[in-house]
Amino acid sequence: MGDGTPRTVVLTGATRGIGRALVGRLVELGHTVIGCGRSRSGVDELRSEFPAPSFFDAVDVASWPEVEAWANGVLSKREARDLLVNNAGVINRTSARTSARL
Secondary structure, eight states, X not given: OTTSOOOEEEEESTTSHHHHHHHHHHHHTTOEEEEEESOHHHHHHHHHHSOTTSEEEEOOTTOXXXXXXXXXXXXXXXXXXXXXXXXXXXXXXXXHHHHHHO
């Protein structure tokens, strides 16, 4: 992606943290970002700050039906997707047993 050719990047977890930082940098570099995040307000902010050709949807990656519907929508778009960054995830509380091993 460093050759200056614009790419299309699919990015989960785009509304906060590393994902949010990636959106800004990727768009700054001239890439299109197709992103999702759980926060409706975060998605609205991304849509406002980074209009088309980038686009963003509210998706809870813990819900398979939501992920499937979003992925099918992304796949139905004509543009090629060059990279998938699966940044979204759920962090569980550390259990006492796990903490003892650390």
